[in-house]
Amino acid sequence: MNENQIPITSSELANLWMAYQEKTMIIRILTHFIEHAAGEEKEFLLSHFQQSEKHVAKIVNILQSEGAATPLGFTEQDVHKGSPKLFDFYYDMIYLHMMTKLESSLYALFASMSYRKDIDDLFMAFTAHSQAMNNTTTQFLLQKGILARPPFVTMPKEVSFVKDKQYMNGFHLFSDTRSLNTVEVSLIHHTIETNLVGMQLMIGFAQTASTQEVKEYLVKGMNLSKKIEINLGEFLRQSYIEPPATHAGKTTTSKTPPFSEKLMLYNTSLLTSFGLGSNALGGAFSLRNDLPAKMTLLANDIYSFARKGGEILIKNGWMEEPPQIEDRKKLTK
Structure with a gap:
């Protein structure tokens, strides 16, 4: 039997379902952000938006090939175009930085729970994209002087072991x-x-x-x-x-x-x-x-x-x- 003809497992179905919910939600959030963005900022937001749409299409394709119903998730009715800007001064990039951090963890976990190769590959691709976008937003926010780095410390000069309770x-x-x-x-x-x-x-x-x-x-x-x-x-x-x-x-x-x-x-x-x-x-x-x-x-x-x-x-x-x-x-x- 071809690997992709093996039925998907309960965990794979659950993770595809959860990914669909998250991906369709982020698309609606980004719709509002993109409407009020410009320049390099808008390019980054559009990049994640477009990639998320492609990811959703791949999820739908797998579900349909398995005879599973496509979830509702979040649709155009969940975002009200033409609404005034709700967040100011690079919050869209700060939000994307946080969400791609969440996505990286979530999809890496989903990949580790996948057994069929096409689904494993799918979540590995999701993880790679989220990690890349997180790195992009990190560097962007650092250049703008917005993201606070963790504290610097003196480098250890020797190995130590705990000796006292x-x-x-x-x-x-x-x-x-x-x-x-x-x-x-x-x-x-x-x-x-x-x-x-x-x-x-x-x-x-x-x-x-x-x-x-x-x-x-x-x-x-x-x-x-x-x-x-x-x-x-x-x-x-x-x-x-x-x-x-x-x-x-x-x-x-x-x-x-x-x-x-x-x-x-x-x-x-x-x-x-x-x-x-x-x-x-x-x-x-x-x-x-x-x-x-x-x-x-x-x-x-x-x-x-x-x-x-x-x-x-x-x-x-x-x-x-x-x-x-x-x-x-x-x-x-």
């Missing part, structure tokens, strides 16, 4: 307890950076939401991002390191929604899931007991926020159901 203790002022190591700093920096971008996104979404329940939920998301930044930023300050910050990428005063509430909630849900994963990673790789403890508390807040978002999506009929495994229990009744 005190290494795992949290920070205490005027004690011998250690400061953060570079692994911990890198994970905290990453989490703060993404939450600063997410906070501006929540502000823009909240001020254009048309229903009170969605507006209040997005305001909670804004406050949660701020809480995470403040709590984790304090760990950096205790080690005399300033948390990342940027003067760019602010929300305009527009109250006209460029996106549907369904799209805004899905984008929020996607970033919340990403935040839970980053939080778990940060806690797992830290050997200072106070950092995982703080991240566990924050994870509880993130999970509660995510669950509430799911409830709103379901209540309004906005949550598209993933492909379902056949219920074998029905055969016994």
